[in-house]
Amino acid sequence: MAEIQLKNVSKRWGSFVGVDNFDMTIADREFLVLLGPSGCGKTTTMRMIAGLEEATDGDIVIGGRVVNDLDPKDRDIAMVFQSYGLYPNMNVYENIRFPLKVRKVDPATHDERVMRAADMVELREFLHRKPAELSGGQRQRVALARAIVREPNVFLMDEPLSNLDAKLRVSTRAQIKNLQHELKVTTIYVTHDQIEAMTLADRVVVMKRGVIQQVGTPTEIYDRPANTFVAGFIGSPAMNLMEGTLSGGTFSGDHVSISGLSGPDGPVTLGFRAEDAAVAETGPQAEITAPVYTMELLGDATMITVKAGGALVSVKASKDYRIEIDEPVGLNIPAEICHLFNQKTGARIDV
């Protein structure tokens, strides 16, 4: 049972800023996902919580205790590494048992606890194998079992799925979600994959170059991105972002004219999600009229892309919609699906 507080935590190497003024509170039993592209400081933040990296500034508080100067072993955490970090000389059983052994937990309970952890990740029949004899997914499950065997206060997971293939990723993701629900342990999960973030998180923290961009539930992040970076990072495909000017409630740009908006006049960035818009007849009633740049068949839908407002804009059409490249097409973008962003700062313009 532990609440984690990060009070203005920063990490700098010389003049390079890895994490800048990270300030937030992670509730007990919360599943928090740190999301961002490579080098955004998400892993550094997690390693500072683990004690593998020292915070340059600020306090890290776990369960009401400032842990800045504590060794990793004294912070009551468990960590799962991207590349497993299993002990190659020990078999699966000994790997899972290792935390109990070094922490001098009563030996009589070892067997039962190892077995329970192994059962949770379905590893019972592999207990006598060495890590080298396991597949990637099995190795990552050993790492998971090693983390849960001690029932720590905090789980830290550093991109645990990124070395697995797509199918295994989906099933292991489900397993992690279920484990966390069952064990009710505060979990911090680092990933660059926004689908993992959306599916797993209670709350998502989107980071860029060491700075928090937005904190919110997956729905908030998806429906109301705080700036163009979050809008362009979350969703598959990401939000369409067009450049243009707003005057008197009408957004106009290259091949595009959307009226009925409200916002300050001047240059703005307008965004909308591909699945919210629709294909329409060409003509004045269509907000975008442009030749088709490309058409992609996704199976459940057809993706039509045109060039408008200085960017490639994608819209989802029904799955049997067909059109040739360079044919003109009209796209229907109602004003209520549009998000407006400041063109200079990228920040959301709320009305």
Add this chain to the structure above:
Amino acid sequence: MSVPSSMRQPMALRLSSAGFLAFWCVIAAFPIFWIAVMSVKDPVDAFAANPFEVIFGPETVASGRGLSIVSIVVGIAVLWAAIHLALNTLPRLIKQYSPPHLLVVGWIIGVLVFALGFLIVFFGLLPPVLSAVNTVLGPFGKPILGMTTEHYRAVWVDNAFYENFINSLIITAGVVTVSLTVGTLAGYGLARSGSNLAFWILIIALVFRALPHSVLVAGYLPPFINSAEILRPILGDAAPTLYGQPWAVIAVLVSINQPFTIWMLRSFFQNIPTELDEAARVDGCTHFQAFRWVIMPVMWPGVITTGLFSFLLAYNDYLVCSLLLDAQNQTMVPAIAGYFNRETTTTDQVEAVAAAVSITAPLFLLVMIFQRQIVSGLTAGAVKG
């Protein structure tokens, strides 16, 4: 496993590489083969101008010290059986009878018993039996190949070569122990440290390794000779004279060898992913526990390979031992050189050759014992990749 045809080497390349390998083997093996042949012959044969006389040894045969065809065949058969036993039956028996936590002790006892049994059978039992058989067999029992062990007996028993052997053992054991202990700790520290200081320490170590050995010896010689006077203010009358002491040589050899062991162990440690350290730290280990329980078990191949190199350096060293040790404490290599340098008879020369053959035996033994360990790949499965 069949090699795909696109990867197969052309015939000419295969022939030339095989030819080169064969040529290299002959060049490398010839000296050992030749001194081994010389060492079991009468001096007249050993220094004969005709190489066939050296190999077959007519003079040795004429003086009644030869092997018949039967003896050769039986000897080879016994040797083969012994090797077979040592490689297959012995490990199985040891595994079966020694309790798991005393496996090392089991091995030591097993190997000692086996070696003793082999010596008794091969040198005690076989010669009288074969000589009795040979007299019965007639033409097949006639000795054709000169073979005598008298030089070995002369070296080990009459010349007390075992004293040199013990000295060599003390010095190599000391050098290997010290340089591995310091080397693993320093190598681990340097491999895991990202600081500039670590880099410069390594460069300085390299510079010291590059110095000629004679520089170190020349520097150490005067203080070692005068060490009793130098140390008297500290140790009083108990101050020792370091010159001539084995542990003085150990100190010098370690200082020569340490930079190399540090470099080598450091590169082994660098191949161990840091994730292992980190996982161990998070799982509850202190720095030292992580090193002891997680890193060292993965490091054995590196430690053994490095230990083997340290062993070879100390075992084969001539310069340091010959300069810093007096005649009574001499190790094997300088002692053999001493045999050659004396103004002596040809018999003494063959004895020196026999001593030279003797000192290669431990090397073969060592490489055979550790060949399984001298492979990397123990980290397989630790991390992705």
